[in-house]
Amino acid sequence: MSKKNQTLGEFIIENQQAFPYSSGELSRLINSIRLAAKVVNHEVNKAGLVDITGAVGDTNIQGEEQQKLDVYANQKFIQTLTNREIVCGIASEENDEYITIQGHNKDHKNKYVVLMDPLDGSSNIDVNVSVGTIFSVYRRVTPIGTPVTMEDFLQPGNLQVAAGYIIYGTSTMLVYTTGHGVNGFTLNPAIGTYYLSHPNMKFSEDGNIYSVNEGNYAQFPRGVKDYIKYCQAEEDDRPYTSRYIGSLVSDIHRNMIKGGIYIYPGSSKYPDGKLRLLYECNPMAFIAEQAGGKASNGFKRIMDIKPTELHERVPFFCGSKNMVEKAEECMRNAKEK
Numbered sequence: 001m002s003k004k005n006q007t008l009g010e011f012i013i014e015n016q017q018a019f020p021y022s023s024g025e026l027s028r029l030i031n032s033i034r035l036a037a038k039v040v041n042h043e044v045n046k047a048g049l050v051d052i053t054g055a056v057g058d059t060n061i062q063g064e065e066q067q068k069l070d071v072y073a074n075q076k077f078i079q080t081l082t083n084r085e086i087v088c089g090i091a092s093e094e095n096d097e098y099i100t101i102q103g104h105n106k107d108h109k110n111k112y113v114v115l116m117d118p119l120d121g122s123s124n125i126d127v128n129v130s131v132g133t134i135f136s137v138y139r140r141v142t143p144i145g146t147p148v149t150m151e152d153f154l155q156p157g158n159l160q161v162a163a164g165y166i167i168y169g170t171s172t173m174l175v176y177t178t179g180h181g182v183n184g185f186t187l188n189p190a191i192g193t194y195y196l197s198h199p200n201m202k203f204s205e206d207g208n209i210y211s212v213n214e215g216n217y218a219q220f221p222r223g224v225k226d227y228i229k230y231c232q233a234e235e236d237d238r239p240y241t242s243r244y245i246g247s248l249v250s251d252i253h254r255n256m257i258k259g260g261i262y263i264y265p266g267s268s269k270y271p272d273g274k275l276r277l278l279y280e281c282n283p284m285a286f287i288a289e290q291a292g293g294k295a296s297n298g299f300k301r302i303m304d305i306k307p308t309e310l311h312e313r314v315p316f317f318c319g320s321k322n323m324v325e326k327a328e329e330c331m332r333n334a335k336e337k
């Protein structure tokens with residue numbers, strides 16, 4: 001069984017043996033993601049040197065134009081997954097359309113699609129705040145040997161086979177699930193190896209952190225206002241505290257470790273909120289549920305929503321089970337009024 005200090009490579013091999021019929025493709029896919037993440041991590045860590053190495057749009061010494069980090073991260077993940085012949089399609093926050101990958105033999109023989117947000121929260125980079133990569137993996141539904149179609153990407157979250165995130169923080173971590181719990185690996189940058197540092201991660205049933213952008217309070221639906229007021233009320237010595245980084249991966253990661261709820265609700269201006277169902281909310285929901293938490297749009301399970309568009313948005317309530325349920329109760333009660 002998994003042991004602390006095991007490397008991610010060892011962990012992947014050990015867990016692949018637990019699936020005797022696995023072809024190893026999913027393991028190779030996770031391997032590619034860990035590799036691309038290392039390259040992106042290296043670049044993200046240099047972000048503060050931008051004035052020294054050149055600003056976005058400048059030309060570097062090799063005559064290449066300096067890129068925005070989110071564009072760079074997008075390219076690295078796409079390149080790595082494409083070159084290694086693992087996936088048949090990729091959808092990304094950075095690309096309007098999905099990408100079809102036919103493979104070197106042009107035979108469309110690979111069976112997985114990846115949906116990702118290559119660098120989420122990238123507006124935080126300038127101020128040295130943690131950012132992340134989020135990914136979600138599905139088995140294609142169209143026949144192998146044919147090009148992928150939109151149908152392969154518009155699957156409900158409950159069909160995900162793997163999901164995870166990388167957090168480029170005070171240390172870099174890769175956290176993922178293949179539906180058998182959630183494990184977190186920390187990168188030792190000196191030797192480029194990830195070690196199992198957080199085995200079997202769990203959301204506590206109750207938590208005391210609520211994370212929401214209260215600057216938008218006036219536009220929140222009644223139920224969210226009621227929930228925030230519930231958290232803030234003096235009665236019963238409620239233990240809540242507010243923490244909001246504005247970087248989804250970091251906010252969820254902290255709340256998973258410490259116990260809490262993350263909310264990005266719909267608002268009067270943006271009824272569906274801001275976050276994207278397919279490559280932000282679904283993968284985080286899969287992780288949350290695998291860690292004993294819950295993810296909802298305020299009324300129903302995120303992973304049961306049937307997507308209709310690649311970049312669709314959805315209100316998001318995610319975290320410790322009892323906190324999400326209390327927020328849902330506030331949403332329901334406000335609707336009935």
Ligand code: AHM
Pocket residue numbers: 093117119120121122123213246247248249251274
């Ligand atoms: P992005 O994909 O453009 O980076 O936006 C997503 C980010 C999340 O990481 C974060 O939770 C949220 O946007 C913060 O939004 P806001 O500044 O409206 O609170």
Ligand code: MG
Pocket residue numbers: 093117119120121280
């Ligand atoms: Mg994003």
